[in-house]
Amino acid sequence: MAETILVLEDDPAMQSFLSTLLKSHQHKVLSFTAGLPALQCLVTEPAELILLDLGLSDMDGQEWLQQLRGWCDTPVIVISARHSEQDKVQALDNGANDYVTKPFSAAELMARIRANLRKTADVRQVFAFGEVQLDPVSRTVQRSGQAVHLTKTEYDILLLLMQHADKVLTHNQILTRVWGKAYIDRPEYVRVHMAQLRQKLEANPAAPAFLKTESGVGYRLTLAATGV
């Protein structure tokens, strides 16, 4: 499964079109027609990219974008029927990464999605920290050049942390992404597997330099080693 994409689109026909298109490219799709539920979803279920139609019914799309940018820097591609220069400029200055006007070609949209995902990947292209390297293509992990065997769960957690490097992932976010929504009251699952990851990847598991605990919040993978 490729990257998760959240689609916030009012019109059912367009929503269905986008959903089909994205799924045919192996993306996981989170579909929303109203702004508030979409924001709430993003808190627990991080997406790699957001498609936003400015014409929402429950709130203004520009406002939605501003609110989102207060805490989330996931790439946003705005899709809009509004061709006016003012709308474009406002959306881009509100933090949108791209602006596509209807009608658009499916191939172009997908290319723009790839371009914007690449950028995220560029930033996180550093699928490495300290002596550890992760190759998402082969699903393998090396430490100081030596292959390290991770179980599926361990690998999934590590990949998730790396995709959101330097950010805090809450227990709920990790549980939702790795185990599923039904597991949000089992933080001990995360703890046990984090301990395993530290055993396998940290020089001193008792004083981790990269796989950090944020007490009361969750875990964070820091790319630059920090003493304490």
Added chain:
Amino acid sequence: MAETILVLEDDPAMQSFLSTLLKSHQHKVLSFTAGLPALQCLVTEPAELILLDLGLSDMDGQEWLQQLRGWCDTPVIVISARHSEQDKVQALDNGANDYVTKPFSAAELMARIRANLRKTADVRQVFAFGEVQLDPVSRTVQRSGQAVHLTKTEYDILLLLMQHADKVLTHNQILTRVWGKAYIDRPEYVRVHMAQLRQKLEANPAAPAFLKTESGVGYRLTLAATGV
């Protein structure tokens, strides 16, 4: 002087138009009409962004892009008279970050340039006062460039104060937002944690320059340092 932008454009009229436009927005402009000199220039003189017209005379623009991406990940905005879907997709997949077709509006181009510069500069919305910076996306706080560890409660209080900078927040408001409505008769909770925040963030905790007490009311975060 703002960011340096390299313009690779064949047509003298367009080259001159872009150059004037960019300079009027305080950018430093490196102008080229041929591909090879532009590549050579980028080796020694790094640019923050590249505007590329696909219709070059000495080589194909798509090829130029491929060559560039072999070693350089500076954002590229393609400007082209070619409206065909195939050209767009190819350019984006060759590593372009955006694609603008002629004719375009100057305001839109500038907005797209800002959007593409933003991610390089990683200019997220950060709250700041004095030497302290708070990044809500990564949930981190720095003081004079050094990471400062705040507990969950300390962070929650600081974020709340920053979201309402320069305004007074009463004990009740802070208690309600951070602990919950049941805690409105425990002002001592706030006091203890405010003292902690001052220890960690103020140069002289006993005479705070930013985290101010409003006796009998609550607390205020002032953005501009004040003596007393």
Added chain:
DNA sequence: TAATCTTTATAAAATCTTTATATTGCACTA
């Protein structure tokens, strides 16, 4: 069977709450 995940128990760490004491701010009075 071997590998992995789940569950449990216990120890350790981090954080929060509570308390005590010192200090400050402020209204009121002489």
Added chain:
DNA sequence: TAGTGCAATATAAAGATTTTATAAAGATTA
């Protein structure tokens, strides 16, 4: 205006609680 006393605040430190780390046993899966 200076002084007095009360209320509000600052702060350290102890105690209590929550959260986390870790090992290891049991359950599950392939």
